[in-house]
Ligand SMILES: Cc1ncc(C[n+]2csc(CCOP(=O)(O)OP(=O)(O)O)c2C)c(N)n1
């Protein structure tokens with residue numbers, strides 16, 4: 001795999017970035033049409049980081065992410081149909097409709113989730129990397145986390161052990177400038193997050209996360225080092241989320257419209273488009289790429305709509321401990337969970 005995408009590969013990268021953008025725009029629409037429940041976090045604006053790192057990841061490497069993960073799953077090769085159906089909570093979703101947007105999963109593609117608890121994915125990634133070492137397998141793990149995760153205990157515990165034990169893992173910090181609504185500057189005493197790695201004698205570096213080729217170069221180099229030398233690293237990708245924290249957040253209470261517009265003017269898609277234009281791609285080519293992404297996402301929506309709801313009786317399948325019939329009966333649509341009765345019994349509400 002080349003460290004930097006050859007010109008011919010650039011078009012493919014651009015197609016993946018466009019697919020990610022169109023997918024997210026449609027996911028928001030479907031959420032508002034009430035086809036998607038629970039939480040839904042979009043990564044519009046972050047496509048160079050998502051697509052670039054997935055290009056550097058080899059097929060038998062392992063991937064773990066947080067919850068802003070639709071783009072990672074798509075770029076990893078999970079089909080738009082399987083991702084959309086998962087968002088819809090349908091049986092043909094990549095996690096059989098049990099996970100939803102935050103808990104995508106596709107072990108066949110080496111994708112070990114989609115984790116909703118901030119920093120909860122880090123010990124999982126360290127454990128997977130330890131498993132690779134114990135099994136004498138030459139692959140690496142790439143784990144994605146947000147800037148908000150670096151102040152959690154699990155971040156420090158995971159980096160410490162990864163360094164101490166020489167685990168083949170690359171910690172990808174997607175610095176999109178904000179947690180839910182708090183900027184990095186307000187949340188982190190050391191806002192240059194890549195420097196955190198030094199506390200564990202681990203290599204850390206920053207990359208322009210809006211430059212897909214720079215992302216490929218850095219992630220390929222650090223993943224190669226993890227595979228060949230059993231050395232972990234931290235890669236901080238500087239990017240920006242165009243949309244709110246989740247689809248329920250307009251994203252303007254803690255930042256200005258001007259700030260968002262300024263970043264949108266530096267759209268990572270524009271940069272690749274300019275490079276492709278210099279290589280001879282025409283407006284017709286770009287239109288065709290857009291049209292294909294639209295068609296693929298429309299087909300994914302139709303697939304998700306046609307996919308059946310999961311069978312509640314199968315809820316415990318694949319779990320470590322089977323649940324009771326009584327427990328699952330309460331999860332049937334229209335059934336009461338019983339919390340209200342408990343709350344009133346305890347005299348906490350009126
Ligand atoms: C342990 C924990 N605390 C709080 C939350 C609620 N929460 C969800 S996302 C988030 C912000 C995380 O921001 P960041 O790590 O920067 O990721 P981004 O959303 O920007 O991708 C918070 C506080 C959570 N999911 N888990």
Ligand SMILES: [Mg+2]
Nearest residue numbers: 146147178179
């Ligand atoms: Mg963030």
